[in-house]
Amino acid sequence: MQFFNVKTVEETYKQIEELVKSVKETEEIPLASSLHRIVAEDVVATESVPSFQRSTVDGYAVKAKETYGSSETLPGFLSIVGKVVMGEEVTTPLGNGEAIYIPTGGMMPPNSDSVIMIEHCEELSDLLNTYKQVAPGENVIQIGEDVKAGEVVVKKGTKLRPQELGAIAAIGKTHVTVFKQLTIGYLSSGDEIVPYETTNLQIGQVRDINALTISSLVKEWGSKIIYGGIVSDDYIEYQNRAKELFDQVDCLVLSGGSSVGAKDYTTKVIESLGLPGVFIHGVSIKPGKPTILAMAEEKPVIGLPGHPASAMIIFSLFAEKIIKKLSGEISRKRLDRVQVRLMKNIHSSMGRADYIRVKLLEVDGEWWADPIIGKSGLISTLVQSDGIVEIKSEYEGARKGELVSAIMF
Template structure:
């Protein structure tokens, strides 16, 4: 067995991007049921948004040049020639020396090119005093300025967040073609692992908490999870159970047992599922070095470490990337990061990326990350933390007060 021919974090991301194919099956969904799905075909705008010139403020539609020279000490004077009602086409026009009242979102009347805010003028018996000058186009959105007819609004692979749904709705779109929802299978292995519902543990037993943490993350990413249960450290049984779950799902996730033999079984079981097989067997990272990534007949297989914190961190870093690629999402970037100051010195080893659980807080207008130190098997370090501090493989640790990249929890 070729074990721990480790890849760097960047090499692992590159291999995921190169090897993981997107599913091909699509479906048409109603827009209000398409949240977090991935767009399977581009959307081209069939009309302008907005479809008319409109005001962004409550105020008076004017010709901008009629306000030139206006100030608090020397106001300009215009005649109020009418008003615009919401949802109606204006009947009044703006000519030299006149103004028309228009509410926020109202259509600009003919002849106007800007809107002076109501705070900067005063209507005294249809004589409008203007207390500042404005520029052409000020406080106005032109027809098509938001979305222009004929342009590609959203490209294939776009994740439909609430803002994308809103943009589609503004065009009158009611249904979209998306990639179907992913289904992943999860299987725990190990003679010591028992269902998490077990009330009383015998000596040496461990409840299967990884299923809940990993399934929880997958469900946050709009992925269906099929639980395959717990399999003993027996190669034949392990292979049979893994194969059955593999046939049912788009991606198979295995959480390894604790013994050396179980680790051997995981690799051999994955290899038995199909070609090309394992492409990552060990990552230069802490925690989570014994991570396995494979592709069996176009289906990804992920072998996670058994320790809860390690499994969750690895799945957040690499599992999410695998699933994003699989469901057809554009993957232009790695997990989102912010910069924060570290509260204490943390040693690290050159050539290995470290991910430290931490608590993020704000102090005097700056973000700080307080490391939650603990071994990879301690689930409470995850409960107490809400981010991961990233120490790249080029660094020999970080110093107190140093700005460092942090991956916040969602």
């Protein structure tokens, strides 16, 4: 019988960072198909955006100095000599004492240096009364103010969001080079496990909830999933099925069989897949202590606890970091952790990090976390939760009203 060599959460994160390497394969794909893919090289602008001076408001293009001193009580006067047409180049220079109507986004006429907003002036036939002075450059976007030619628009390792797609499109690129999309393999084990579609359960049987929750998380993070089905508690069958799936994927996830029971073959199966093998067998955490992490032939292998709630929390805490590192994504700070106040006391044991499911409530403009009471293996507690509160291993708990860190689902 094996026993855990337990690591802390911090030690686990550090080893993931050291051991997991990014995939190297890349491909060039149409920009329109690249949402949520990871950029494999810096995207550099070959042109400036905008390529001409543009107005940011509806108004009149003027020479700023000719508006100085204008006010509601003492307006200035300029001659209106035409209008800018959207999408057309303006070649006629602006003369002294002149103004030209310009819409938002219109091209600035030569010799003009600012735009007075339509709200701050009045058109009287061919005469423009100006009721406010403007400064040079006011209400104008300069050439290259958005993006300059030669500038890095999107850095290597960035996950493409709609805003990055827009920025790349703005510099005239229709294709982008990205890392290959990861394929994650998932295999459940246990004589008691049956497909989640099973209508009538026999006594002792358990539906394979993890097949759905883990696969959904993988897809949510931008990777593909291959479901390997359910394997019985037979070492030879387990090893063969795991190896077959391992050869098809970039990362293998095994659910169940990660504890120290005599029939739990997961560690032995993982070790058979290749070197260097298991680097984490047990994390000082609740729920999810019997967690296995390994590297085999440069591929990560993850052994999850069988309990659905524990499996989902562990997968969210550690597998997301593994998959992101493997995909080539450079971590971007996200608002996935917020400071909240506790509505109840929480007890914890020193030396072990606890993750308590909570429901978030807004009270008088402040966010409070209401701990959800229930055994750690209950999937229903996850459904009721908005996130989990982290009680670090050096603390014995947290008191009602105390500020704590909550990880959002």
